[in-house]
Amino acid sequence: xxxxxxxxxxxxxxxxxxxxxxxxxxxxxxxxxxxxxxxxxxxxxxxxxxxxxxxxxxxxxxxxxxxxxxxxxxxxxxxxxxxxxxxxxxxxxxxxxxxxxxxxxxxxxxxxxxxxxxxxxxxxxxxxxxxxxxxxxxxxxxxxxxxxxxxxxxxxxxxxxxxxxxxxxxxxxxxxxxxxxxxxxxxxxxxxxxxxxxxxxxxxxxxxxxxxxxxxxxxxxxxxxxxxxxxxxxxxxxxxxxxxxxxxxxxxxxxxxxxxxxxxxxxxxxxxxxxxxxxxxxxxxxxxxxxxxxxxxxxxxxxxxxxxxxxxxxxxxxxxxxxxxxxxxxxxxxxxxxxxxxxxxxxxxxxxxxxxxxxxxxxxxxxxxxxxxxxxxxxxxxxxxxxxxxxxxxxxxxxxxxxxxxxxxxxxxxxx
Numbered sequence: 001x002x003x004x005x006x007x008x009x010x011x012x013x014x015x016x017x018x019x020x021x022x023x024x025x026x027x028x029x030x031x032x033x034x035x036x037x038x039x040x041x042x043x044x045x046x047x048x049x050x051x052x053x054x055x056x057x058x059x060x061x062x063x064x065x066x067x068x069x070x071x072x073x074x075x076x077x078x079x080x081x082x083x084x085x086x087x088x089x090x091x092x093x094x095x096x097x098x099x100x101x102x103x104x105x106x107x108x109x110x111x112x113x114x115x116x117x118x119x120x121x122x123x124x125x126x127x128x129x130x131x132x133x134x135x136x137x138x139x140x141x142x143x144x145x146x147x148x149x150x151x152x153x154x155x156x157x158x159x160x161x162x163x164x165x166x167x168x169x170x171x172x173x174x175x176x177x178x179x180x181x182x183x184x185x186x187x188x189x190x191x192x193x194x195x196x197x198x199x200x201x202x203x204x205x206x207x208x209x210x211x212x213x214x215x216x217x218x219x220x221x222x223x224x225x226x227x228x229x230x231x232x233x234x235x236x237x238x239x240x241x242x243x244x245x246x247x248x249x250x251x252x253x254x255x256x257x258x259x260x261x262x263x264x265x266x267x268x269x270x271x272x273x274x275x276x277x278x279x280x281x282x283x284x285x286x287x288x289x290x291x292x293x294x295x296x297x298x299x300x301x302x303x304x305x306x307x308x309x310x311x312x313x314x315x316x317x318x319x320x321x322x323x324x325x326x327x328x329x330x331x332x333x334x335x336x337x338x339x340x341x342x343x344x345x346x347x348x349x350x351x352x353x354x355x356x357x358x359x360x361x362x363x364x365x366x367x368x369x370x371x372x373x374x375x376x377x378x379x380x381x382x383x384x385x386x387x388x389x390x391x392x393x394x395x396x397x398x399x400x401x402x403x404x405x406x407x408x409x410x411x412x413x414x415x416x
Contacts, residue, residue: 007109007117014322021320022149022310023102026122029145033137035100035124040081042104046073051291052080052261060107074106078121079301080288086127087294095128095297102306114277114308123283123303130298132233135265135285136240138300142281143246146269149309152316154280157217158237158267159255160230161284167213171206173197185214186256214254222251237265261286263298271312280309324374326413329356330366332382340381343391343406347379350410354379371396377413 004010011019027037046063053076062074075081078101090097102122111117124141126134139158146154164185168178177200184193190211197207216222220238223231238248249267257266266284274280283302290296327347331340340356347354355375357366363380370378380392385403393412394401404412 005117007111009116009118017322018320019306019310022313023122023306025148026102026145026304026306027100029148030100030124030141033098033124033141033144035098035141038082038085038099038101039103040075040078040085040101043072043074044081044084046071048080048084048292049073049076052288060109062106062108075103076105076107077303078103078105078123079125079303080292082123082125082301083127083288083299084292086297087289087292090127091289091294091297096134097127098124099127100124112277114274114305114311116307120306121303122306123301125299125301127289127299128297129300130264130285132236132265133240134300136237136244138283138302139237139249139267140241140244140246142267142269142283142302142304143249145304146281146309149313150318151271151309151313153272154312155270155272156249156267157252157255157270158234158249158265159252160234160264161256161262161266162228162230162264163226163253164210164214164256166228166230167210171197171202171210173200173202182256185210185254188215188254190214216251216253218251220248220251222253226253233264257282257284261288261291263287265300267302271309273312273315274308277308280305280312322374323353324376325355326352326375327354327377327379328366328370328373328375329354329379329381330361330363330370331357332363332380334360336381336383336386339386340379343379343381343409346406347410347413350414352410352413367394376416379409 046061049057049061057076061076064072066072082099082101086097100123103120104118105121106118108117109115124138126138143156164182165178168181173181177196181193181196184196194207216225223234234251241248255266255268262284264285267282268279269281270278271280272278281302281304285298285300287296287298329340329344331337344354344356355373357369361369367378375396378394378396380394382392385391389406390403391406391409392401393404393409
């Protein structure tokens with residue numbers, strides 16, 4: 001038996017309804033903030049992702065040559081395609097530009113709980129503005145989206161990439177060594193960061209000062225421990241969040257997101273229910289457009305790991321409503337079968353979700369099937385009732401039934 005490829009899944013009807021329900025909430029929230037949806041190709045030139053993340057990303061890409069010999073790759077994330085699309089199509093539009101997107105991404109990595117080779121990402125970007133207002137708007141949108149999904153237990157952490165960069169410069173770390181060290185600091189892997197810093201000529205006491213800075217977490221009082229524009233900038237963001245009614249996130253001076261292109265504010269959202277792999281959202285301010293042939297444009301955005309956040313909701317016991325048919329139409333005999341199809345057509349044209357017996361079941365089995373699929377009503381099409389242009393309408397919950405004129409049937413079902 002052929003199975004689905006490792007790291008992928010089949011989504012059956014109930015699961016698809018759940019996913020569409022939560023996806024719809026994210027879309028509605030994004031639109032309330034003025035974001036408009038874009039869609040980019042599921043594959044791009046491989047160079048797009050190498051430019052964004054460096055050559056090591058090749059180990060994680062589903063990369064291939066097309067029949068014209070071009071190097072392509074399935075997208076591993078959606079920020080780079082969104083900015084590439086901006087450079088290609090939107091660079092002359094009034095700014096800031098607010099866009100959101102949802103789609104599949106692909107990474108060749110070891111599958112584990114909440115992490116797949118084919119996964120889904122929901123994200124948003126504000127392109128063309130480098131202000132604390134923009135950053136606050138993005139953080140507020142991410143928090144409101146997660147809140148709208150009704151996730152109960154999550155933590156938002158905000159920082160500024162400039163804090164640790166200044167700390168590393170003070171410790172004597174050269175620019176070329178900084179990206180790898182920042183990645184270790186971002187993950188709190190201080191024992192792995194130390195050999196890299198030592199090789200760069202950093203003394204142990206200076207390294208310890210950096211580690212202490214990276215481990216500094218708390219409320220707004222944390223900002224009094226640092227000076228300069230980073231502290232002032234984060235205070236402004238907190239002020240705008242407060243004005244919008246958003247609770248202040250935790251200040252974490254060690255959040256750096258581990259990517260070179262971030263330029264200022266960075267933030268992450270965690271769901272403790274997920275254990276070690278607890279990050280469900282991340283973002284910050286950055287520049288990418290100049291890498292893709294455009295002018296340097298500052299942007300702020302975030303991406304939500306859709307699969308991870310659904311897993312967190314599942315662990316909290318959340319459930320999404322499932323759509324069930326309003327009516328299931330059953331013909332009592334072969335003689336009424338054609339009329340039953342006429343009635344199901346009438347119901348559908350009048351906005352009633354309706355299904356019909358397609359297997360020539362006997363009455364008892366047809367009613368049992370109507371119950372198994374969760375239909376609210378059964379519409380029984382019998383010879384005697386048709387003589388008065390009527391049918392029998394049965395409430396599948398209470399078992400009560402009554403004779404209803406066919407012309408009145410759609411409104412009768414809608415009103416109950």
